[in-house]
Amino acid sequence: MTTEELPLVKALNAGLRKALADDPKVLLMGEDIGPLGGVFRVTEGLQAEFGVKRVFDTPLAESGIVGTAIGLAMRGYRPVCEIQFDGFIFPAFDQITTQLAKMTARHEGKVPMPVVIRVPYGGHIGAVEHHQESPEAYFAHTAGLRLVSPSTPNDAYWMIQEAIASQDPVMFFEPKSRYWHKGPVDFSSSPSPLHSSRVVREGTEVTVVGHGAMINVLLQAAELAAAEGTSLEVIDLRSLSPIDYEPIIASVQKTGRLVVASEAPGFVSISSEIAATVTERAFYSLESPVLRVTGFDTPFPPAKLETSYLPDADRILEAVDRALAY
Amino acid sequence: MTTEELPLVKALNAGLRKALADDPKVLLMGEDIGPLGGVFRVTEGLQAEFGVKRVFDTPLAESGIVGTAIGLAMRGYRPVCEIQFDGFIFPAFDQITTQLAKMTARHEGKVPMPVVIRVPYGGHIGAVEHHQESPEAYFAHTAGLRLVSPSTPNDAYWMIQEAIASQDPVMFFEPKSRYWHKGPVDFSSSPSPLHSSRVVREGTEVTVVGHGAMINVLLQAAELAAAEGTSLEVIDLRSLSPIDYEPIIASVQKTGRLVVASEAPGFVSISSEIAATVTERAFYSLESPVLRVTGFDTPFPPAKLETSYLPDADRILEAVDRALAY
Amino acid sequence: MIQLLSADGKLASDAASAEYIPYIEALSDDQLRQFHRDMVITRRFDLEATNLQRQGQLALWPPSQGQEAAQVGSARASRQQDHIFPSYREHSIAMIRGLDIIEVVRVMRGVSNGGWDPATNNNFHLYTLVLGSQALHATGYAMGVSLDGATATGDPDRDEAVMVYFGDGATSQGDVSEALVFAASFQAPTLFFLQNNQWAISVPVSVQSRVPLYLRAGGFGVPGIQIDGNDVLASYAVTRRYLDEARSGGGPRMIEAMTYRMGAHTTSDDPTKYRHDKDVDEWALKDPIIRYEKYLRGRGESDAFFTETAQEAEDFAADMRARTLELGPPSPDDFFDTVYTEQHPVTAAQKIWLAEYEASFGSES
């Protein structure tokens, strides 16, 4: 069999297993990733299969995890660190920004930093504080890092392997609300390049872009819009740094309108970046300003407010309507 | 005398002295701020004047500084923390983003967080790694914080007092390359609101906005442009979160063109935000896309490269020309 | 390890423990009974909350079963004027400090990210989920107590101290170490109360440290001590003494309470993946409530008291359940209004936008 239906979490697990099997320098490290298999079970069974030297639980300290991963990478290993939840990455922020991101430049290119940091992120799971955030912007603003986020099991399977193979540090954002959703994984397909975006639904009137769990929302919105006679083109960013702009520009040249959606707060965000850059590069094509549909500029609210906080298909359509009204 | 010529660093010192004198709850804390008066001498003489209980050196740990400042604020104090250099704020990032910024919301508004974090920032001083960065974007993306940056001694004197008086946490970015530049400080003027931007030079053809040390560069550029017959309107943001958009929009409605300048890398930045929002709010007024002139998307380079890295008047004018060419 | 109560519920009296016995002797019968009541009620509502979570009424519940003695003893040792910074499992401490337990339920239901005002709730601060962060807040608070001159005046009924709770896993976080540095440097009246329940989710304490954790304190110049955390009397007496030493100007202190998390880490956790029933069974033999009941019975406490307490616990749990079911959703408006203390243009505008946006559906449907 070369294609199998798998939930995203199992596709990741398979991708990690493949990476561990292919390269003895690959290590998995983090909190609760060993016997427990991670709180989301992404690493389930991997310690049993590859042993405690390849897949191990660390002391409970995120700065320590990333800081020691840097040392391991200097030694020639390819550590893959799990951060348990989006909101708990901040204790590691200093090691990520002042060390990991700068290490290769600091060595004038002589020392690669093949470190992957896996971050389950985003809302829609009804969890308590710090468990539903989308911190991508902080890392996107940090030169020296690469950021990606798969939205499907197939991408999850392939992108985790490409991230691990990268000689540069990769922040790997996993849309946790999609963990349990199934999709086909083609074990034989040659993967798209890690940093390419992809048109996932063609359309003609308004381009909508997003990443991770937002893709599903955008596709829903496109269905609803189609039913009302409006044609949306949906683009999955896949890579958040660098951003693969060509497909977006090409699409905007066709549609003349762009809506950028994200769970993260919109102020000083990746959505702002896309709006600014697409406007700069496709100024004469735009018939309306790029509109952003994002989480509000507040801390992530208590779970009972998440449906108001997070953009849903209706909020996407509201922006689509506004874009069309120009 | 109500007006005096002072370098920015002494204006800040005077503002801090005033705040300490006016409110016994104000405390200054940080590394080397006591007998040494801070590595930039911003707190010079204040420990001698107000005693070691009001102005004190802490152990060398930025997370500890901000974390204990939060506790002190809960107790009713108004701590003003000094972070020694921009690049050393990251160990405190977790306490700032997951705790300080969220604390009032977490208490459903019942507990204010009057903490000021002073951050000398920016380049142009020829210093080694981590001593010339502009990390504003990270904090601007963080809801719950307020961000300001004075560009003149007069603003420094007044804004530090307004920041300390705020019931919300304020990140106070001090343009360190301007510390030793003199300007008039009017001790009697009633201050502008903390979060207002300001037109600092009127013009008609292109609007240029920035903050901190960039204002001086923008004014230089405006002089040069005027000499060549181009009229620039210069706006000092003063507040980075929230951004006071009205004067910018009004200006763009007049000029039709906007250049946003900043020392920070441009990718996912405050410059991106301004470009996106102004485009959204003044779409029909813009005759060219908003152009950004920023630090490059790399770590801050070795000091000997800083003049290539940091936007200067020429780079501003290059963008102005591009904007006018649309 | 300080242990005042033997496995069979007798007052022990080895040399190290003997000096703590007077603290117990000073307790009234009512106070001794109250310890039992606290533990039994806690265990009961903790179970109720776990059930409520299973029934979809809560987002999460971190059970405290097994840790009641460590919590109740230490909380009862705190004085009215003391300040408590919990982690996220200190439900009995919340109750003892007089916080309406429904406030904790609101957090775990996803109605609030906190919500109560410590100043009007006997200085019981919010739960903190980012491990170890609160150790610095507590230390900063204690520095403020010192600055206020509200400590070390010589009057233990007025002098304030600060107690902060955290787990064995959290000790690895830099923030906990930094809190020890700051507390020692400023000689702040902070008592670091570490509940070593042997696990950080699935990771055994041996991964965090190969030496007993109370030794950690000494390296920072902070006196540390290990106690039997399943012995409510040891927890009470040692905490009482350490808090009083801290409040009287002795500087910070640390207590490591050896206990065990009998249940899952939280309702999301499946401990069968990483631990053996055998270990749990062994710790069950050291159950803090059973042991203390033996002690009380040894002192002649009547059956009636135990029956009444059980009923009290049932009533408490039933009341908690009823009020949980009544909890309404939070309001987005309130949320927008409380991000900042002072007016903010962005949240103000977004609040209006959302209200109008949501209203637009109301009028359509």
Next chain:
Amino acid sequence: MIQLLSADGKLASDAASAEYIPYIEALSDDQLRQFHRDMVITRRFDLEATNLQRQGQLALWPPSQGQEAAQVGSARASRQQDHIFPSYREHSIAMIRGLDIIEVVRVMRGVSNGGWDPATNNNFHLYTLVLGSQALHATGYAMGVSLDGATATGDPDRDEAVMVYFGDGATSQGDVSEALVFAASFQAPTLFFLQNNQWAISVPVSVQSRVPLYLRAGGFGVPGIQIDGNDVLASYAVTRRYLDEARSGGGPRMIEAMTYRMGAHTTSDDPTKYRHDKDVDEWALKDPIIRYEKYLRGRGESDAFFTETAQEAEDFAADMRARTLELGPPSPDDFFDTVYTEQHPVTAAQKIWLAEYEASFGSES
């Protein structure tokens, strides 16, 4: 505190120190002379660098004067296969590990943020300016050494160990504590070498800790020891032993070397603002070079050797000065090319943009 050399340059032999004497006895005359040479050359080029900074040739220089014995002894104790993670003041260690000192000059001149490859420079890693960060890198590196089976094989000439340097101020950073946690947990072969030079810029070590800092280690389960850091023989012998214990599977270790920063923190600093000449004068009496010279003279070392060494130091400094003045500016292209290892569209485009932009002026003028 381990001290092998008395103030008047005699080998001491108190009980605690006696066991280290064999390490000294095993040294050849050449090796003993080399310690002196290292210290004298270091002090001379350190002064030269300070002058170069004053003349505007360097952005900054952190002088190491006063700390030569701690650095030279420990560096000479490391074996060829060991890995060294410095802070930013370990100039003599750089030299001893065979790094061309001009590499350090490039950093302090603002030509590079690092630049050398540790793999081709005897495992001497880059300077790190964010205090304490390197403690975690060293520990991770040591974990990798263990994973490779390159330690604890029983062959000290092959087994690898990792040594990390940091200061008294840096001990307060969470990262240093976390490094102790990780090193202890994984029993990594890390030697934490703390130079307690009594100051973190203007802040005395008493603000960081009220108890000796070597005790910090014990609380994490890491054996720690205090040495006279102005005694090159103590630094050598204790480091030799601790590194060998670490490499042979004994797990991490910490050494606190008591020394003094005789100069300013860096060339930007003005120590008259915060410390008394009296203290500096007292420490001057403990000068590591003078003390060791007495020892060598006591062993019969000739005047000629000291004169030759002084000349060697002059030559070294003169060479460093000459090569410093020859250092050209870095290239923006190279900088853009080395941010990532693999191709990156943003840096690639910005590199081209800047080159064209700068060229546009060239053609104009």
